[in-house]
Amino acid sequence: MAVQFERDRPRLRAVAYRILGSLSEADDALQDAWLRADRADTTAVENPSGWLTTVVARVCLNMLRARDARREEELDTSDRGPARPSPDPEEEALLTDSVGLALLVVLDTLGPAERLAFVLHDMFDVPFDEIAAMLDKTPAAARQLASRARRRVRGVPAPEADLPRRRRAVDAYLAATRGGDFDALVALLHPDVVLRADAAVVPTPEPFTVTGVARVARGAMASMGRARFADVVLVDGHVGMAMIENGRLRVVLRFAFADDADGGLITGIDLIAEPARLRELELAVPDA
Known part of the structure; x- marks a missing residue:
C-alpha cells in the first residue's frame, strides 16, 4: 500500500486540492489519509x-465540514485570524491556474456534500455508487448533489444588453490591476466613478467610499498582490470579480457601467468582504 500511495500521490493530491482549494490543506489531508491507510487492514482491498x-475524499469531507462550522463563527466577527501559510505560493498559483480560479471561487460556495460529489464525479470520473458510500447516501442522492452543484457552477447570466463588452471591461480591469498598469485602469473608469467597500475589506471600523478616477485607480493598484488570486465570475448573473485566499472566498467586486452613450465605462465598484454579505451572493463560472 505504501508503494501504491506514492504512485498515486499526484492524483490523490489533485483530488484533495480540488475538494479543499488550498494546497496546505490538501497536503494535510494526504498526511492524515496515509496515517489512516497505514493503520488499516488492507489485505482484502481489491482496488x-x-x-x-x-x-482521501473522506478526510477532505471531514475538513470541509469543520470549515463550514468555523464559517458560521466568522459571521459573528470580522477578525479572521492569521492567514494559513501556503507551503509554496508559486506551486499553489500553478495549481490554481490548472483548475481555474473562477471555478475554485464557486466551489467554495457549495456545501461539503455538493462539492465532494461534483469534484469526484465531474473531474475524476468516480462512480456515484462509490460517492454515495462516502456520503452515506443513495447513488441517486449523490447524483442529485452533483447535478445541483453543476447548475450552481454554471449559473444563469442576467439578460444584459451588452454582456460581452462588460466581460471584456472586467477582464481588462483585472489585467491592468495585476500588471500595475495605472493608465490602462484609468481608461476603463468613468470620471465620476464611485467605489464602495464594506468594513471587512481593509478592515475598517465602518464602510467607506472613494470617488474620482485617480483615487479609485490608486486603490486598485494597492490590491495588485490580491489580484493574482482573482478572476472574473458571474455575481448574481452579472459580470464581476472574486478573490480567494488559501482556497476561501474573501472579496467579491460588483461593477456598475455607464450606458453606451457614455462609453460603457465603469461607474461603480462595490467591494464585498463581510461573510454574511458573501453568503447572499450567487456566484457562477462565466462562459469562456
Whole structure:
C-alpha cells in the first residue's frame, strides 16, 4: 500500500486540492489519509487506488465540514485570524491556474456534500455508487448533489444588453490591476466613478467610499498582490470579480457601467468582504 500511495500521490493530491482549494490543506489531508491507510487492514482491498481515493475524499469531507462550522463563527466577527501559510505560493498559483480560479471561487460556495460529489464525479470520473458510500447516501442522492452543484457552477447570466463588452471591461480591469498598469485602469473608469467597500475589506471600523478616477485607480493598484488570486465570475448573473485566499472566498467586486452613450465605462465598484454579505451572493463560472 505504501508503494501504491506514492504512485498515486499526484492524483490523490489533485483530488484533495480540488475538494479543499488550498494546497496546505490538501497536503494535510494526504498526511492524515496515509496515517489512516497505514493503520488499516488492507489485505482484502481489491482496488488499492480506488480505496486510497476514498480515504482521501473522506478526510477532505471531514475538513470541509469543520470549515463550514468555523464559517458560521466568522459571521459573528470580522477578525479572521492569521492567514494559513501556503507551503509554496508559486506551486499553489500553478495549481490554481490548472483548475481555474473562477471555478475554485464557486466551489467554495457549495456545501461539503455538493462539492465532494461534483469534484469526484465531474473531474475524476468516480462512480456515484462509490460517492454515495462516502456520503452515506443513495447513488441517486449523490447524483442529485452533483447535478445541483453543476447548475450552481454554471449559473444563469442576467439578460444584459451588452454582456460581452462588460466581460471584456472586467477582464481588462483585472489585467491592468495585476500588471500595475495605472493608465490602462484609468481608461476603463468613468470620471465620476464611485467605489464602495464594506468594513471587512481593509478592515475598517465602518464602510467607506472613494470617488474620482485617480483615487479609485490608486486603490486598485494597492490590491495588485490580491489580484493574482482573482478572476472574473458571474455575481448574481452579472459580470464581476472574486478573490480567494488559501482556497476561501474573501472579496467579491460588483461593477456598475455607464450606458453606451457614455462609453460603457465603469461607474461603480462595490467591494464585498463581510461573510454574511458573501453568503447572499450567487456566484457562477462565466462562459469562456
